[in-house]
Amino acid sequence: MTNALEIKNLQKTYANNFVALHGIDLTIKKGEFFGLLGPNGAGKSTTIGIITSIVNKTAGKVFVFDHDFDKAPDYAKACIGIVPQEYNFSIFETVIRTLVKQAGYYGIPRKLALERSEKYLKKLGLWEKREDRVRFLSGGQKRRLMIARALVHEPPLLILDEPTAGVDIELRRMMWNFLKEMNAKGTTIILTTHYLEEAEYLCNEIAIINHGRIIEQGLTQDLLRKLNIQTFVLDINKNLSQLPEIKDMNLRLINNKTLEVDIEQGQSINDVFSALSAQAIDVVSLRNKSNRLEELFLKLTQAPESKHV
């Protein structure tokens, strides 16, 4: 099966001798929704910059749908649509010209470019703004325009570098649905994000990068299973002045009607319910305290760097 992206021993050392990538390997299959996660400065944007020709690599190979970036850059680039982290429009252009111009750079004839522009501007709710200059768009509209611009040549691989940073919840949900729809139609998507809830919701495979190295990669569900502890918040029906005693359970009293409990691998939340019930305490509601992926992410990225050398 063709891989959408294959990276071999990718290295990047900047002019100031900062080593951003220590030789990463990554394979992303066609049709995947892939999340590339990592803290600030981990190497996510450098990796994406190299894949999209914004950053010069120091060493390594990049293949996009089997096109070697060094030997056939034109074919490789034609397969990629990029939504960068920061706005990079010509702010004096109109919305529609921004898309038509971008389509032109990919060799799309003007008539087809206009049709595609209309299609994606309507899909992303920007059609009414088509004659407005880009500088007059709101932050959320600019984000959507960058997605439309990345899609105007209908690439099989869409790369989004923190596309929902700074957008409100409603717009984020709208973008999630749109991206899920694109992925369902066959577009391979690579996403970097700081919102781990976003990655957990959207991505079926995840890689975590830290200090320029891939420290974890696999199916989202497999990675989540690696977590040993989950924390639950329990709202109870009784006013408590002191913490109830439950054997072998790490329980905390948050306030007189709220408890917090850590459930380790091999333990069951039912044991907590039973123990509380025995003390005439009923659980009214239950929620997972933190995003599980966030816990895994912190666990991995806060580990000493030497562990991954």
Add this chain to the structure above:
Amino acid sequence: MFKVKLIAFQTIVMNEIHRFSRLWMQTLLPPMITMTLYFVIFGSLIGSRVGKMEGVPFMQFMAPGLIMMSIITNSYANVVSSFYGIRFQRSVEELLVSPTPNSLILLGYTIGGVIRGIITGIIITIIALFFTNLHVQHIFITMTIVILTALLFSLAGFLNAVYSKSFDDITIIPTFVLTPLTYLGGVFYSIHQLPDAWRDVSLANPVLYIVNTFRYGILGITDVHIAVAFVIIFLCVIGLYALNLRLLNKGVGIRT
């Protein structure tokens, strides 16, 4: 892939034409006003007292130089401001991520500058005809030198844009290099009027060859050998194109 690249090239050129047409108040109008003032002040008022220069009325002698001056400054200004502008706004990334090869990016911006230079040259020629008669003596030489000059200074503008780190940097070369070279490049005088030492110094000025070759094409008079002028300008065009392409391929100023 050829058709794809052709459309990409057309897109860059049409975008450049759209840009300077939209900004006509900043791009096309100023040279019209400046050159009209030159014709009125240096041509009509002062020129009538100067008499003939190299056997032709001063206004007629000066006109080709002013036309060429406008071509030089406008082709340069177009590329330096446009390409630095897209670097500054980072919209150059729109081009870098696309399959458009660097050679076409360079050619597209250069041709954009050439077109603005030639359009400005035509406008200034029309203005000149209100003040003097111009009968082209050597049409091929005239056309060739116009195109080569616009190419040369568009490429020079591109080089300036690649190395600029601020908007100040894109005005330094035009102010401190281009303008003095143009004024000292025989626009207003013949180098035969200069003392020997200064004449020798003037021969090192490439603008002198450009202005004189163009003047030869229109009036049939020149201070320099036309063949030498063409060789120098042609080599400069090739050299600047190769240098700019090398810089683009290395990603100087556009990639980290």
